[in-house]
Amino acid sequence: MTRTIVASATREIIIGFDQPFCVIGERINPTGRKKLAAEMIEGNFDTVIKDALEQVAAGATMLDVNAGVTSVNPNETEPGLLVQTMEIVQGLVDVPLSIDSSVTAAIEAALKVAKGRPLVNSVTGEEEKLEAILPLCKKYDVPVVAISNDETGISMDPDVRFAVAKKIVERAMDYGIKPHDIVVDPLVMPIGALGDAGRQVFALLHRLRHELKVNTTCGLSNISFGLPHRHGINAGFIPMVIGAGMTSAIMNPCRPQEMEAVRAANVLNGTDPNCGNWIMTYRDHKPAEGGVVTATASPAGAGGGRRGGRAGRAGTSARAE
Numbered sequence: 615m616t617r618t619i620v621a622s623a624t625r626e627i628i629i630g631f632d633q634p635f636c637v638i639g640e641r642i643n644p645t646g647r648k649k650l651a652a653e654m655i656e657g658n659f660d661t662v663i664k665d666a667l668e669q670v671a672a673g674a675t676m677l678d679v680n681a682g683v684t685s686v687n688p689n690e691t692e693p694g695l696l697v698q699t700m701e702i703v704q705g706l707v708d709v710p711l712s713i714d715s716s717v718t719a720a721i722e723a724a725l726k727v728a729k730g731r732p733l734v735n736s737v738t739g740e741e742e743k744l745e746a747i748l749p750l751c752k753k754y755d756v757p758v759v760a761i762s763n764d765e766t767g768i769s770m771d772p773d774v775r776f777a778v779a780k781k782i783v784e785r786a787m788d789y790g791i792k793p794h795d796i797v798v799d800p801l802v803m804p805i806g807a808l809g810d811a812g813r814q815v816f817a818l819l820h821r822l823r824h825e826l827k828v829n830t831t832c833g834l835s836n837i838s839f840g841l842p843h844r845h846g847i848n849a850g851f852i853p854m855v856i857g858a859g860m861t862s863a864i865m866n867p868c869r870p871q872e873m874e875a876v877r878a879a880n881v882l883n884g885t886d887p888n889c890g891n892w893i894m895t896y897r898d899h900k901p902a903e904g905g906v907v908t909a910t911a912s913p914a915g916a917g918g919g920r921r922g923g924r925a926g927r928a929g930t931s932a933r934a935e
Contacts, residue, residue: 620732643680679700688716693717718746718747739781748789751795760796772800802832806841834852835865
């Protein structure tokens with residue numbers, strides 16, 4: 615069974631087909647958030663701190679950390695800022711982190727200060743990226759998100775996206791990186807622009823699971839980009855994509871409707887034994903005034919991990935605010 619192990623200094627999480635769905639909190643990312651970008655540039659991390667604590671309290675299994683505040687000289691500005699952000703976040707929470715950057719120097723700088731075993735987000739099928747990122751993943755013994763696009767861009771043909779994913783997995787093996795440390799992002803397209811985007815990703819997930827035997831992730835809210843009431847679409851997509859074989863997603867855990875869908879899918883998928891996490895989370899669930907329901911949150915993956923050792927990029931750019 616394919617298992618991708620990620621860890622903080624004190625907590626280990628397993629991403630796998632037989633594990634609870636891994637919720638990677640997306641909020642620590644200044645892409646499309648001008649206020650957050652301005653704060654981070656000024657050295658103000660109040661929102662970062664707030665977002666880190668709120669996402670874990672809401673049930674995030676991991677946190678994605680991005681410091682891409684500007685497209686101007688990112689090779690100079692991003693490494694130091696990403697390191698600072700990583701150190702703040704891992705000093706606040708005990709969940710594993712995902713190092714999210716398109717700047718190779720920033721990824722390496724963050725790997726040097728990361729505690730445990732973070733996830734690198736990401737590598738693509740572009741030769742330049744493969745040659746830059748895969749050696750780092752081997753050197754630091756960390757798993758990596760593989761985004762299914764290359765020099766030709768993002769193909770609308772799911773067979774081409776599968777071929778790119780296969781290429782990345784094979785190139786990683788050339789560096790001694792096993793498939794269980796590759797988490798493929800098959801690239802979820804907006805359903806409002808591409809009517810068969812859902813069917814495409816379901817078919818891709820089946821192939822990735824059964825042919826490549828890799829774990830998978832996505833920028834979950836991409837599916838609803840451009841549509842009204844996006845969170846309803848997202849919440850409907852979650853159990854379907856989990857049923858199709860997806861094992862993690864970069865998403866906003868502070869949306870109760872979407873987290874309920876994750877927890878329900880874990881129950882129905884058999885990865886919440888005896889419905890334990892569902893009962894613990896919702897046993898005191900009561901309607902609030904106005905018909906808004908409330909519940910005390912607990913991790914979506916409770917029981918799935920164990921204590922122990924050690925944008926605008928494609929696939930993660932269309933985040934829900």
